[in-house]
Amino acid sequence: VVLAMPYDTPVPGYKNNTVNTMRLWSAKAPNDFNLQEFNVGDYIEAVLDRNLAENISRVLYPNDNFFEGKELRLKQEYFVVAATLQDIIRRFKSSKFGCQDPVRTSFETFPDKVAIQLNDTHPALSIPELMRILVDVEKVDWDKAWEITKQTCAYTNHTVLPEALERWPVSMFEKLLPRHLEIIYALNQMHLDRVAALYPGDIDRLRRMSVIEEGDCKRINMAHLCVIGSHAVNGVARIHSDIVKNTVFKDFYELEPEKFQNKTNGITPRRWLLLCNPGLADVIAEKIGEDFVTDLSQLKKLLDFINNETFIRDVAKVKQENKLKFSAYLEEHYKVKINPSSMFDIQVKRIHEYKRQLLNCLHAITLYNRIRSDPSKSFVPRTIMIGGKAAPGYHMAKMIIKLITSIGEVVNNDPYVGDKLKVIFLENYRVSLAEKVIPAADLSQQISTAGTEASGTGNMKFMLNGALTIGTMDGANVEMAEEAGEENLFIFGMRVEEVEALDRRGYNAQEYYDRIPELRQAIDQISSGFFSPRDPGCFRDVVNMLMHHDRFKVFADYEAYIKCQGQVDQLFMDPREWTKKVIRNIACSGKFSSDRTITEYAREIWGVEPSATKIPPPNLPRD
Secondary structure (H helix, E strand, O other): OOEEEEEEEEEEOOOOOOEEEEEEEEEEOOOOOOHHHHHHOOHHHHHHOHHHHHHHHOOOOOOOOOOOOOHHHHHHHHHHHHHHHHHHHHHHHHOOOOOOOOOOOOOOOHHHHOOEEEEOOOOOOHHHHHHHHHHHHOOOOHHHHHHHHHHHEEEEOOOOOHHHOOEEEHHHHHHHOHHHHHHHHHHHHHHHHHHHHHOOOOHHHHHHHOOEEOOOOOEEEHHHHHHHOOOOEEEOOHHHHHHHHHHHOHHHHHHOHHHEEEOOOOEOHHHHHHHOOHHHHHHHHHHHOOHHHOOHHHHHHHHHHOOOHHHHHHHHHHHHHHHHHHHHHHHHHHOOOOOOOOEEEEEEOOOOHHHOHHHHHHHHHHHHHHHHHOOOOOOOOEEEEEEOOOOOOOHHHHHHHHHHHHHHHHHHOOOOOOOOEEEEEEOOOOHHHHHHHHHHOOEEEEOOOOOOOOOOOHHHHHHHOOOEEEEOOOOOHHHHHHHHOHHHOEEOOOOHHHHHHHHHHOOOHHHHHHHOHHHHHHHHHHHHOOOOOOOOOOOHHHHHHHHHOOOOOOHHHHHHHHHHHHHHHHHHOOHHHHHHHHHHHHHOOHHHEHHHHHHHHHHHHHOOOOOOOOOOOOOOOOO
């Protein structure tokens, strides 16, 4: 027995007198916890055992895009699902709109009053848990309960990386959640019966579509459970939703195409413009008024001012002020001195091979080598900043951080380089640091291998704050390029189709290493210990991965990336043209407001109309 204690955080709406509640749960041991041991006389043990229950909400698993399969994690997922569903049902029963009973007993209207949005597969247990409550506790007929469950739940997919998908061992369910396992088996049987009837004799399709994966270790595929138990399934950017339909859930899409939707992610302009960049918000409001704050599509009006000299000057001035402010912050907190008139070239996101911080490193090394080979030549000065956290158990991510800092030690202390190039690792990257660095950025790096980043939202934050994007056609970058015009972003590299074609041919890193001298030089420097003189073999794992088993094809995009970075340099030397592109980007970022995203979820998945009604303040009488 574990007690779930609610912790409520008020979430105020923007100037509309509405406050919603975010309810989180903390695990507590009840006071009669382990009464047996207590009665037997082991008082100390009984008290210490309270920790076992309370450990459930002790720590968040810090993995990004990786499934670990730990028992404590499954307990956490069930704990938060069970507490939330009890709360939802308690509330449904006690609000008796249009119902004469003292307590509501019919669940017919449940999906009209309740929407459960499964944010990835982590709360997937909501599906069997709701079935358990309806069937076992509330005595609803099985088929009716299944209809109610499907109409209530909807699933958002957040990644297509196979190592990130939750696949729980059946043995763990047998031990922890035996009733839920029975329910999942029954749901899977119904599902497979339906598939078998539609595709007689197609045994392989049944295997592919089953919620249960057979093998040496039988597993439950939580994504498949979410798809069969939901009335809507969505990806988080158009390209990602297409990949979901064409590959990850192809069989399910053929079965029920009407289930699949796209909801491109968004960001809140209150935090990511007004709060973090008041200077830019003011300059914008001066030209188009303040209504854009709650209707970001109005930024389109800025297109009228792209050739307005005062506006161009004002936008550039705000950026320069933000850069000076961030330079001062870095000097104070990290004791690094940077050139505020250099290009602030920034990649901040979780450290992961698919996000290709290594490609950024190779560019930094290439720039360094070019400066060293001709120090008298004029270069566009850059401060390359890379920030992000690595999961504690992700060795390669830790090595990537080590490489970034090692490159920095060499580059930043080379007298031939001076302030033409600096490489800085931003430690402890978090929202509060993002609020400082994003408004100061000139160049935003969004360079994942096409087809791997579901959406990304940092890309949108940079666009809204007056940085230009260098990126691949991946995630929401595709829609950003569509909104602003591809010529107003620095798009490079393979498209999804080309990545797939290269997979079929077989990616051979050696080919690129042999053919491209600057790439070969950079790799040789990393592997020879040029950047780690005290430990020459330090980066052998990194080099070995890049040369022999790089799933994300860093070398395949190297040439296009370096060339594209040259175009970035060219434009940066013409501040007026650069700023005009910046203005065009800001003007076209309106689509990426979370207001638009949430409105689409409301209308197209939850079946509610968003309302702009402002509740009268408490000091005024209500109508």
